[in-house]
Amino acid sequence: MRTTKIVHVVNCHAEGEVGDVIVGGVAPPPGETIWEQSRWIAKDETLRNFMLNEPRGGVFRHVNLLVPPKNPKAQMGWIIMEPEDTPPMSGSNSICVSTVLLDSGIIPMTEPVTKMVLEAPAGLVEVEAQCRNGKAERITVTNVKSFAQRLDATLDVPGIGKLTVDTAYGGDSFVVVDPEQVGIELAPENARLIAETGIKITNAANQQLGFSHPEDTGWNHISFCLFAGKPYREDGNLQAKSVVAIQPGKIDRSPTGTAVSARMALLNARGQLHEGESLTGVSIIGTKFVGKIVRETTIADQKAIVPSITGSAWISGTAQLMLDPADPFPGGYKLSDTWPMLK
Numbered sequence: 001m002r003t004t005k006i007v008h009v010v011n012c013h014a015e016g017e018v019g020d021v022i023v024g025g026v027a028p029p030p031g032e033t034i035w036e037q038s039r040w041i042a043k044d045e046t047l048r049n050f051m052l053n054e055p056r057g058g059v060f061r062h063v064n065l066l067v068p069p070k071n072p073k074a075q076m077g078w079i080i081m082e083p084e085d086t087p088p089m090s091g092s093n094s095i096c097v098s099t100v101l102l103d104s105g106i107i108p109m110t111e112p113v114t115k116m117v118l119e120a121p122a123g124l125v126e127v128e129a130q131c132r133n134g135k136a137e138r139i140t141v142t143n144v145k146s147f148a149q150r151l152d153a154t155l156d157v158p159g160i161g162k163l164t165v166d167t168a169y170g171g172d173s174f175v176v177v178d179p180e181q182v183g184i185e186l187a188p189e190n191a192r193l194i195a196e197t198g199i200k201i202t203n204a205a206n207q208q209l210g211f212s213h214p215e216d217t218g219w220n221h222i223s224f225c226l227f228a229g230k231p232y233r234e235d236g237n238l239q240a241k242s243v244v245a246i247q248p249g250k251i252d253r254s255p256t257g258t259a260v261s262a263r264m265a266l267l268n269a270r271g272q273l274h275e276g277e278s279l280t281g282v283s284i285i286g287t288k289f290v291g292k293i294v295r296e297t298t299i300a301d302q303k304a305i306v307p308s309i310t311g312s313a314w315i316s317g318t319a320q321l322m323l324d325p326a327d328p329f330p331g332g333y334k335l336s337d338t339w340p341m342l343k
Protein backbone atom coordinates (compact mmCIF):
# COMPACT_ATOMS: atom_id res chain seq x y z
CA MET A 1 0.00 0.00 0.00
CA ARG A 2 1.33 3.47 -0.84
CA THR A 3 -0.30 6.84 -0.39
CA THR A 4 0.62 10.51 -0.55
CA LYS A 5 -1.99 11.44 2.05
CA ILE A 6 -4.15 9.91 4.76
CA VAL A 7 -7.29 11.81 5.74
CA HIS A 8 -8.88 10.52 8.95
CA VAL A 9 -12.65 10.76 8.93
CA VAL A 10 -15.43 9.97 11.40
CA ASN A 11 -18.63 9.27 9.46
CA CYS A 12 -21.80 10.71 10.96
CA HIS A 13 -25.37 11.63 10.10
CA ALA A 14 -27.81 14.05 11.75
CA GLU A 15 -31.44 12.94 11.42
CA GLY A 16 -30.49 11.16 8.18
CA GLU A 17 -28.25 13.78 6.54
CA VAL A 18 -24.58 12.82 6.18
CA GLY A 19 -22.09 15.15 7.85
CA ASP A 20 -18.71 13.41 7.94
CA VAL A 21 -15.96 15.00 10.03
CA ILE A 22 -12.25 15.16 9.14
CA VAL A 23 -10.47 14.70 12.47
CA GLY A 24 -6.89 14.46 11.19
CA GLY A 25 -4.53 14.44 8.26
CA VAL A 26 -5.33 17.91 6.84
CA ALA A 27 -3.38 21.03 7.88
CA PRO A 28 -5.48 24.15 8.63
CA PRO A 29 -5.85 26.25 5.47
CA PRO A 30 -4.49 29.82 5.34
CA GLY A 31 -6.67 32.72 6.52
CA GLU A 32 -7.01 35.18 9.41
CA THR A 33 -10.59 34.10 10.17
CA ILE A 34 -12.55 30.86 9.78
CA TRP A 35 -14.55 32.63 7.08
CA GLU A 36 -11.34 33.46 5.17
CA GLN A 37 -10.14 29.87 5.61
CA SER A 38 -13.46 28.61 4.24
CA ARG A 39 -13.11 30.95 1.21
CA TRP A 40 -9.63 29.47 0.62
CA ILE A 41 -11.04 25.91 0.71
CA ALA A 42 -13.82 26.95 -1.70
CA LYS A 43 -11.41 28.56 -4.18
CA ASP A 44 -8.64 25.97 -3.98
CA GLU A 45 -11.05 23.02 -4.44
CA THR A 46 -8.35 20.34 -3.84
CA LEU A 47 -9.80 19.08 -0.55
CA ARG A 48 -13.41 19.53 -1.72
CA ASN A 49 -12.74 17.49 -4.86
CA PHE A 50 -10.83 14.77 -2.98
CA MET A 51 -13.55 14.38 -0.32
CA LEU A 52 -16.78 15.15 -2.20
CA ASN A 53 -16.24 13.78 -5.70
CA GLU A 54 -16.38 10.13 -6.65
CA PRO A 55 -14.83 7.69 -5.94
CA ARG A 56 -14.47 8.86 -2.30
CA GLY A 57 -17.60 11.00 -2.08
CA GLY A 58 -20.90 11.51 -3.84
CA VAL A 59 -23.64 14.10 -4.05
CA PHE A 60 -25.20 12.96 -0.74
CA ARG A 61 -22.05 13.73 1.25
CA HIS A 62 -21.21 16.78 3.34
CA VAL A 63 -17.76 16.97 4.92
CA ASN A 64 -16.59 19.11 7.83
CA LEU A 65 -12.95 20.02 8.47
CA LEU A 66 -12.03 20.67 12.11
CA VAL A 67 -9.65 23.63 12.47
CA PRO A 68 -8.18 25.45 15.49
CA PRO A 69 -10.56 28.24 16.53
CA LYS A 70 -9.59 31.85 15.88
CA ASN A 71 -11.82 33.28 18.62
CA PRO A 72 -10.50 32.46 22.12
CA LYS A 73 -14.09 31.85 23.34
CA ALA A 74 -14.40 28.78 21.08
CA GLN A 75 -13.08 25.28 21.75
CA MET A 76 -13.07 24.26 18.09
CA GLY A 77 -13.59 25.76 14.67
CA TRP A 78 -14.82 24.01 11.56
CA ILE A 79 -15.31 24.50 7.84
CA ILE A 80 -18.36 23.03 6.11
CA MET A 81 -18.12 21.52 2.61
CA GLU A 82 -21.43 20.84 0.85
CA PRO A 83 -21.89 19.46 -2.69
CA GLU A 84 -21.75 22.86 -4.42
CA ASP A 85 -21.14 25.38 -1.64
CA THR A 86 -18.78 26.04 1.26
CA PRO A 87 -21.42 27.74 3.43
CA PRO A 88 -21.38 30.07 6.45
CA MET A 89 -23.32 27.69 8.71
CA SER A 90 -25.30 24.43 8.65
CA GLY A 91 -27.70 22.88 11.14
CA SER A 92 -27.17 19.18 10.38
CA ASN A 93 -23.42 19.63 10.02
CA SER A 94 -23.11 21.54 13.31
CA ILE A 95 -24.99 18.69 15.05
CA CYS A 96 -22.70 16.08 13.43
CA VAL A 97 -19.56 18.05 14.40
CA SER A 98 -20.77 18.46 18.01
CA THR A 99 -21.58 14.74 18.25
CA VAL A 100 -18.24 13.61 16.81
CA LEU A 101 -16.30 16.02 19.08
CA LEU A 102 -18.00 14.59 22.18
CA ASP A 103 -18.60 10.93 21.29
CA SER A 104 -15.01 10.44 20.08
CA GLY A 105 -13.48 12.28 23.07
CA ILE A 106 -11.88 15.17 21.15
CA ILE A 107 -13.65 17.50 23.59
CA PRO A 108 -14.26 16.00 27.06
CA MET A 109 -17.89 15.10 27.76
CA THR A 110 -19.58 15.88 31.06
CA GLU A 111 -22.89 14.17 31.83
CA PRO A 112 -25.73 14.99 31.86
CA VAL A 113 -24.93 18.25 30.00
CA THR A 114 -21.85 19.45 28.11
CA LYS A 115 -21.65 23.05 26.94
CA MET A 116 -19.29 24.12 24.17
CA VAL A 117 -18.68 27.11 21.96
CA LEU A 118 -17.81 26.29 18.35
CA GLU A 119 -16.69 28.66 15.61
CA ALA A 120 -18.41 28.27 12.25
CA PRO A 121 -17.40 30.33 9.20
CA ALA A 122 -20.40 32.59 10.05
CA GLY A 123 -19.26 33.08 13.66
CA LEU A 124 -19.59 31.64 17.14
CA VAL A 125 -22.35 29.15 17.97
CA GLU A 126 -23.16 27.87 21.44
CA VAL A 127 -23.82 24.16 21.82
CA GLU A 128 -25.59 22.39 24.67
CA ALA A 129 -25.43 18.59 24.51
CA GLN A 130 -27.54 16.21 26.60
CA CYS A 131 -25.16 13.32 27.27
CA ARG A 132 -25.72 9.87 28.77
CA ASN A 133 -23.53 6.74 28.96
CA GLY A 134 -20.82 8.35 26.83
CA LYS A 135 -23.19 9.41 24.05
CA ALA A 136 -24.23 12.96 23.11
CA GLU A 137 -27.92 12.17 22.69
CA ARG A 138 -29.47 15.57 21.91
CA ILE A 139 -27.63 18.58 20.56
CA THR A 140 -28.98 22.12 20.79
CA VAL A 141 -27.15 24.66 18.65
CA THR A 142 -27.85 28.35 19.09
CA ASN A 143 -27.63 29.54 15.52
CA VAL A 144 -26.42 32.83 14.07
CA LYS A 145 -28.85 35.74 13.55
CA SER A 146 -31.59 34.80 11.11
CA PHE A 147 -33.91 37.11 9.21
CA ALA A 148 -36.60 37.47 6.57
CA GLN A 149 -35.52 39.34 3.45
CA ARG A 150 -38.51 39.42 1.06
CA LEU A 151 -42.11 38.56 1.83
CA ASP A 152 -44.61 37.57 -0.89
CA ALA A 153 -42.35 38.28 -3.85
CA THR A 154 -43.50 37.27 -7.33
CA LEU A 155 -41.22 34.78 -9.06
CA ASP A 156 -41.65 33.56 -12.63
CA VAL A 157 -40.14 30.08 -12.87
CA PRO A 158 -39.53 28.68 -16.41
CA GLY A 159 -41.70 25.61 -16.96
CA ILE A 160 -43.68 26.22 -13.74
CA GLY A 161 -45.13 29.72 -13.95
CA LYS A 162 -45.68 32.55 -11.47
CA LEU A 163 -45.19 31.75 -7.76
CA THR A 164 -45.41 33.84 -4.61
CA VAL A 165 -42.29 33.21 -2.54
CA ASP A 166 -40.33 34.53 0.44
CA THR A 167 -36.58 34.80 0.88
CA ALA A 168 -34.81 34.46 4.22
CA TYR A 169 -31.52 33.63 5.94
CA GLY A 170 -30.98 31.11 8.74
CA GLY A 171 -27.18 30.71 8.58
CA ASP A 172 -27.65 30.05 4.86
CA SER A 173 -29.96 31.63 2.28
CA PHE A 174 -33.35 30.34 1.10
CA VAL A 175 -36.16 30.90 -1.33
CA VAL A 176 -39.24 29.59 0.47
CA VAL A 177 -42.29 28.23 -1.33
CA ASP A 178 -45.60 26.72 -0.25
CA PRO A 179 -45.60 23.23 -1.90
CA GLU A 180 -49.33 23.56 -2.66
CA GLN A 181 -48.46 26.25 -5.22
CA VAL A 182 -46.49 23.70 -7.26
CA GLY A 183 -48.89 20.85 -6.50
CA ILE A 184 -46.28 18.46 -5.13
CA GLU A 185 -46.84 16.38 -2.01
CA LEU A 186 -43.74 16.36 0.23
CA ALA A 187 -43.46 12.57 0.21
CA PRO A 188 -40.37 10.35 -0.31
CA GLU A 189 -41.68 9.02 -3.65
CA ASN A 190 -41.59 12.60 -5.00
CA ALA A 191 -37.96 13.24 -3.95
CA ARG A 192 -36.58 13.47 -7.52
CA LEU A 193 -39.39 15.80 -8.66
CA ILE A 194 -39.02 17.98 -5.55
CA ALA A 195 -35.24 18.22 -6.09
CA GLU A 196 -35.60 19.21 -9.76
CA THR A 197 -38.41 21.68 -9.05
CA GLY A 198 -36.45 23.19 -6.15
CA ILE A 199 -33.38 23.76 -8.30
CA LYS A 200 -35.50 25.53 -10.95
CA ILE A 201 -37.00 27.76 -8.25
CA THR A 202 -33.58 28.50 -6.69
CA ASN A 203 -32.08 29.39 -10.09
CA ALA A 204 -35.03 31.68 -10.93
CA ALA A 205 -34.83 33.31 -7.49
CA ASN A 206 -31.12 34.01 -7.95
CA GLN A 207 -31.80 35.65 -11.30
CA GLN A 208 -34.93 37.62 -10.36
CA LEU A 209 -34.73 38.30 -6.61
CA GLY A 210 -31.14 37.74 -5.45
CA PHE A 211 -30.00 37.83 -1.86
CA SER A 212 -27.67 40.11 0.05
CA HIS A 213 -26.54 39.67 3.61
CA PRO A 214 -26.93 43.04 5.39
CA GLU A 215 -23.56 42.69 7.13
CA ASP A 216 -21.65 42.53 3.87
CA THR A 217 -20.42 39.00 4.53
CA GLY A 218 -19.98 38.25 0.85
CA TRP A 219 -22.78 35.61 0.95
CA ASN A 220 -24.88 37.08 -1.81
CA HIS A 221 -26.75 34.25 -3.46
CA ILE A 222 -29.65 31.96 -2.61
CA SER A 223 -28.36 28.47 -1.80
CA PHE A 224 -31.50 26.44 -1.22
CA CYS A 225 -35.22 26.12 -1.93
CA LEU A 226 -37.34 25.31 1.14
CA PHE A 227 -40.70 23.67 0.49
CA ALA A 228 -42.43 24.84 3.65
CA GLY A 229 -45.38 22.66 4.60
CA LYS A 230 -48.45 24.09 6.38
CA PRO A 231 -47.90 24.34 10.14
CA TYR A 232 -50.04 21.96 12.25
CA ARG A 233 -50.21 21.04 15.92
CA GLU A 234 -49.26 17.58 17.20
CA ASP A 235 -49.27 16.91 20.97
CA GLY A 236 -49.48 20.68 21.43
CA ASN A 237 -46.28 21.33 19.40
CA LEU A 238 -46.25 23.42 16.24
CA GLN A 239 -44.80 21.32 13.41
CA ALA A 240 -44.37 21.68 9.65
CA LYS A 241 -42.84 19.63 6.87
CA SER A 242 -39.44 21.11 6.01
CA VAL A 243 -38.08 19.77 2.73
CA VAL A 244 -35.07 21.43 1.14
CA ALA A 245 -33.61 21.09 -2.36
CA ILE A 246 -29.82 21.39 -2.25
CA GLN A 247 -27.68 22.31 -5.29
CA PRO A 248 -27.04 20.61 -7.66
CA GLY A 249 -30.27 18.61 -7.15
CA LYS A 250 -30.70 16.49 -4.03
CA ILE A 251 -33.02 16.59 -1.06
CA ASP A 252 -31.78 17.14 2.49
CA ARG A 253 -32.67 14.00 4.44
CA SER A 254 -32.83 16.08 7.63
CA PRO A 255 -35.32 18.94 8.15
CA THR A 256 -32.40 21.39 7.52
CA GLY A 257 -31.51 23.42 10.61
CA THR A 258 -30.80 26.57 8.62
CA ALA A 259 -34.22 26.20 6.90
CA VAL A 260 -36.07 25.81 10.21
CA SER A 261 -34.22 28.94 11.42
CA ALA A 262 -35.13 30.87 8.24
CA ARG A 263 -38.77 29.70 8.50
CA MET A 264 -39.00 30.87 12.12
CA ALA A 265 -37.60 34.27 11.05
CA LEU A 266 -40.34 34.50 8.39
CA LEU A 267 -43.08 33.49 10.86
CA ASN A 268 -41.69 36.04 13.34
CA ALA A 269 -41.65 38.77 10.67
CA ARG A 270 -45.35 38.02 10.02
CA GLY A 271 -46.15 38.13 13.75
CA GLN A 272 -47.03 34.40 13.80
CA LEU A 273 -44.19 33.06 16.03
CA HIS A 274 -42.72 34.92 18.97
CA GLU A 275 -39.72 34.88 21.28
CA GLY A 276 -39.70 31.66 23.33
CA GLU A 277 -41.96 29.80 20.88
CA SER A 278 -41.02 26.68 18.90
CA LEU A 279 -41.45 25.16 15.47
CA THR A 280 -40.52 21.54 14.75
CA GLY A 281 -39.38 20.86 11.19
CA VAL A 282 -40.25 17.40 9.83
CA SER A 283 -38.02 16.03 7.05
CA ILE A 284 -38.95 14.06 3.96
CA ILE A 285 -38.03 10.85 5.84
CA GLY A 286 -39.96 11.89 8.96
CA THR A 287 -37.02 12.98 11.15
CA LYS A 288 -37.28 16.15 13.23
CA PHE A 289 -35.36 19.25 14.29
CA VAL A 290 -36.95 21.27 17.07
CA GLY A 291 -36.48 24.98 16.44
CA LYS A 292 -37.00 27.74 18.99
CA ILE A 293 -36.83 31.54 18.86
CA VAL A 294 -34.32 32.17 21.66
CA ARG A 295 -34.66 35.94 21.30
CA GLU A 296 -35.75 38.67 18.96
CA THR A 297 -32.95 40.97 17.84
CA THR A 298 -31.82 43.14 14.94
CA ILE A 299 -29.21 42.85 12.24
CA ALA A 300 -28.02 46.07 10.59
CA ASP A 301 -31.15 47.79 11.99
CA GLN A 302 -33.48 45.16 10.51
CA LYS A 303 -35.67 42.75 12.46
CA ALA A 304 -34.00 39.38 13.14
CA ILE A 305 -34.10 36.44 15.54
CA VAL A 306 -31.57 34.26 17.31
CA PRO A 307 -32.89 30.71 16.81
CA SER A 308 -31.83 27.40 18.29
CA ILE A 309 -32.08 23.98 16.66
CA THR A 310 -32.20 20.68 18.53
CA GLY A 311 -31.60 17.28 16.97
CA SER A 312 -29.54 14.10 17.20
CA ALA A 313 -26.66 12.63 15.25
CA TRP A 314 -25.08 9.20 15.17
CA ILE A 315 -21.57 8.07 14.25
CA SER A 316 -21.76 5.48 11.48
CA GLY A 317 -18.11 4.57 10.92
CA THR A 318 -14.54 5.72 10.47
CA ALA A 319 -12.42 5.91 7.34
CA GLN A 320 -8.87 6.66 6.27
CA LEU A 321 -9.00 8.12 2.78
CA MET A 322 -5.83 7.73 0.74
CA LEU A 323 -4.32 8.77 -2.57
CA ASP A 324 -2.17 6.32 -4.50
CA PRO A 325 0.33 8.46 -6.48
CA ALA A 326 -0.63 6.45 -9.60
CA ASP A 327 -4.38 7.09 -9.17
CA PRO A 328 -5.43 8.75 -12.46
CA PHE A 329 -8.19 10.69 -10.65
CA PRO A 330 -6.58 12.54 -7.69
CA GLY A 331 -9.41 15.09 -7.84
CA GLY A 332 -12.06 12.47 -8.48
CA TYR A 333 -14.88 13.04 -10.93
CA LYS A 334 -18.60 13.84 -11.20
CA LEU A 335 -21.13 12.44 -13.66
CA SER A 336 -24.50 13.96 -14.39
CA ASP A 337 -26.40 10.69 -13.74
CA THR A 338 -26.10 11.32 -9.98
CA TRP A 339 -24.60 14.85 -9.94
CA PRO A 340 -26.75 17.12 -12.12
CA MET A 341 -24.61 19.77 -13.75
CA LEU A 342 -25.43 23.32 -12.67
CA LYS A 343 -26.38 25.76 -15.40
Ligand SMILES: O=C(O)[C@H]1NCC[C@@H]1O
Binding pocket: 017, 062, 082, 087, 089, 090, 091, 092, 093, 172, 246, 252, 254, 255, 256, 257, 258, 259
Ligand atom coordinates in the same frame (compact mmCIF):
# COMPACT_ATOMS: atom_id res chain seq x y z
O1 LIG B 1 -29.31 21.41 8.36
C1 LIG B 1 -28.81 22.21 7.56
O2 LIG B 1 -28.84 23.43 7.75
C2 LIG B 1 -28.08 21.64 6.37
N1 LIG B 1 -28.34 20.30 5.99
C3 LIG B 1 -27.61 20.09 4.76
C4 LIG B 1 -27.66 21.43 4.09
C5 LIG B 1 -27.80 22.46 5.19
O3 LIG B 1 -26.60 23.11 5.41
